[in-house]
Amino acid sequence: MSTNELILYTNVLSPYSRTVMGVLALLEIEYKEHIINPFKGEQKTEWYKKINPKMKIPAIKDGDHCMGESIDICKYLVETRKLKTPVWPVDDQEKTDQMEKDLAKIDELGAATGDVAFKCFFAKALGQKLPPPNEKKKYLDVLYRVYDGLEATLKQRRTQFFNSDDHPGLQDYQCYNLFRQVIDIGLAKLDKHPLLQQWVTACGKVPSIAAVNVKLNKEMKKVKFLMKWVLPIMRCLTCKCCC
Ligand SMILES: N[C@@H](CCC(=O)N[C@@H](CS)C(=O)NCC(=O)O)C(=O)O
Incomplete structure (x- = not known):
């Protein structure tokens, strides 16, 4: 049975x-949230593969239409809901071109951020060793080299x-x-x-970003507690090397 819900x-x-x-x-679009836990590998289950064959989070199901890729999803939502928004200014070719140019460089930021976040922090939650200093x-x-490039862009744009x-x-x-x-x-x-620092502060004050940050801060508190207290105790209880 198909429904029109998102x-x-x-x-x-x-x-x-x-x-x-x-x-x-x-965009004030109503939707249902289905939380996927990547630490349990839920993104690799057979049912999720049908939603997003790339097995990555996020994805959407809009009626019968399924898709992944965050930026493509945002563009799809703006286009299908026929919304006028500065977040994806379809009527302003110059801004759209600039946006595409910026987005083309985001993979570099994503890869560098992923290495720092996962190899140097979240690896611990997965029971893996952290790298030496x-x-x-x-x-x-x-x-930081990627940050240098972004700082230079802000300096040049003066926005x-x-x-x-x-x-x-x-x-x-x-x-x-990705910065967060x-x-x-x-x-x-x-x-x-310094320009990136100001930009981070300005973004954090944007209501739609701040609303998501409230949820993020709550979840990060749980993760930090888990990593600091629960996981070491669990590891100690299941350790077979000293008792
Ligand atoms: N280019 C994708 C990247 C999505 C992505 O890498 N998601 C991560 C979570 S931040 C993920 O699903 N990782 C799980 C995995 O790779 O198994 C997008 O923009 O949606």
Whole structure:
């Protein structure tokens, strides 16, 4: 049986999911949330593969239409709902071209952020070893080189957001959520990137982004508690090497 409801398969810990959640909040589109737990591998189950064959979060089911890829989902929502929004200004070719140019560079930020977040922090939650300090520094150096490029873009544009002075665009949502991924876990600092620091503050004040951040902060508290207290105790209780 098909319904017209919109379902978002998501996890607030996923920066790509938060982009879609933020855009949905901005556009005031109603939807049902289906939380996927990547730590349990739920994105790799057979039923989810039918929703998103790439087995990544987020994805949507809009009536009978299923799709993945955060940016494609946001564009699809704007286009199918025929909404006028500065987040994806379909009527402004110059802004749209600039946005596409920015988005084309986001994979680099995503890869560098993923290395720092997963290899240097979340690996612990999966029972894996953290890298030695010199390796961690290498991952961070790569990330800071990407930040240098973004800082230079903001300097050249002289706007508050990458999109414009007044409104964040899709590239701002996606970049901001990737930034939060490493700032939240205390691994990256912005003291050498003052424009990016101002931009992070400005993005955090955008209501649709702030609304998602409330959910993120709650979840991050749980994760940090789990990693600091619950996992070490569990490991100790199941350890067979000393008792
Ligand atoms: N390009 C994709 C990236 C999505 C992505 O990498 N999602 C991560 C969560 S942040 C994921 O599903 N990881 C689970 C896995 O790779 O198994 C998008 O923009 O939606």
